[in-house]
Amino acid sequence: MKERGQIFTLDMFFALTLTVLVVSYSGLALEQARRQTEGYALRYSLERTVNDAADVLVKTAGRPSNWEDNVEDLETLGLALTQNSFSIRKFENLRRLSASENWDTKTNAAQAVKGLFNNSENFEIRLIDENTGENLCPPVYPRWDVKTTSGVENSLEVVVVKRLVAIGEVDISGEIRGMLHATGKPPMYYLEFTIRPGELDNRDWYITVRPAEPGKPTVWIWVNHDPDEKFENFDYHYPEMKPPIYKPRYHGEDDDIPVSLHEGINYLWVMVSGMENLADLFVTALPRCSPSDWAELPEFATLEVKLWR
Structure with missing residues (x-):
């Protein structure tokens, strides 16, 4: 037991x-x-x-x-x-x-x-x-x-x-991407953009260049007129004019260029020089009195x- x-x-x-x-x-x-x-x-x-x-x-x-x-x-x-x-x-x-x-x-x-x-x-x-x-x-x-x-x-x-x-x-009214000078004579690029009624006064207008690297390539810009034979009558020139943000129409006033922006169709001639260096260009309209750096957005x-x- x-x-x-x-x-x-x-x-x-x-x-x-x-x-x-x-x-x-x-x-x-x-x-x-x-x-x-x-x-x-x-x-x-x-x-x-x-x-x-x-x-x-x-x-x-x-x-x-x-x-x-x-x-x-x-x-x-x-x-x-x-x-x-x-x-x-x-x-x-x-x-x-x-x-x-x-x-x-x-x-x-x-x-x-x-x-x-x-x-x-x-x-x-x-x-x-x-x-x-x-x-x-x-x-x-x-x-x-x-x-x-x-x-x-x-x-x-x-x-x-x-x-x-x-x-x-940000209203990008026109752009040229991939501008390139590969060989021979520097190429010319043409860009049209439209300014609608009222936009001259209620928007600021910018031309922005985005180079591949600082100072390269060289870019010349003509606003609403053609280049002369020696290409000396340009309105803006990068990298001579820095930074690469230009204001043909700003705060309701025109920049000191021969031909101002106007309502309707406007145009740019752009020349690029500098071997194998790409650049982009934008025409940007911002609300009047906006910060200038918004043009790069x-x-x-x-x-x-x-x-x-």
Whole structure:
């Protein structure tokens, strides 16, 4: 009987131990499953929030639609002029709002921005060149002026979405890409562009040259007249005249050139010299009194929105 009692006790011990192990592992499995479910839910929430935010930014002008004129009036954030037409001016005013002094004092406007991201400050908005990935403007995130980074690099989880946008303020009225002097006599290029009624006074007109490398190739430009026999009557000359952004019509006034721009069809003659060096040229119209560096912006860009936890 004593031996049977010992065997029964050992059997019960092993059975109880096995039961405890099974229950423990089941509990661990359930806890792991619960955590995975919570992780998936949080990930889905982040993805949904940032996708909705990106759509609102690129498809709506915000409320009021002209909030950039007085950022304190901002009720709902939007960065569009029209659907998928992005406003650089609104983007720059959003960045000013995100500076620490404004972010902490203009609380209603700041809350309108945070509301787009589920009341989170863990966001970053970038406008980047779709070809190079470089920033076209400095990135936007809360208190950027006192923080070296947005903090995304220390996040547990980050969601990034991108939207292709047309930059609304930039109207490229004409372009010549890939101008090249390969051999022999320097080639001449001809470009026509149209100025519609009213655009002489409500837009600034730029001619922008983008050389392959600084100072190369050499570019001569004639506006609304033909070159003379010696090609000496040019209006603009790069690299002699720097930077390569010229203003034939600016702030409602004509540049000091023989033939001014006018409503209707205008034209350029362009000559390029410099072996194997490419250059692009653009005629760009911007809203009057816009910053001159906007003339170097591309027609299209990528809006990148990040949200993290």
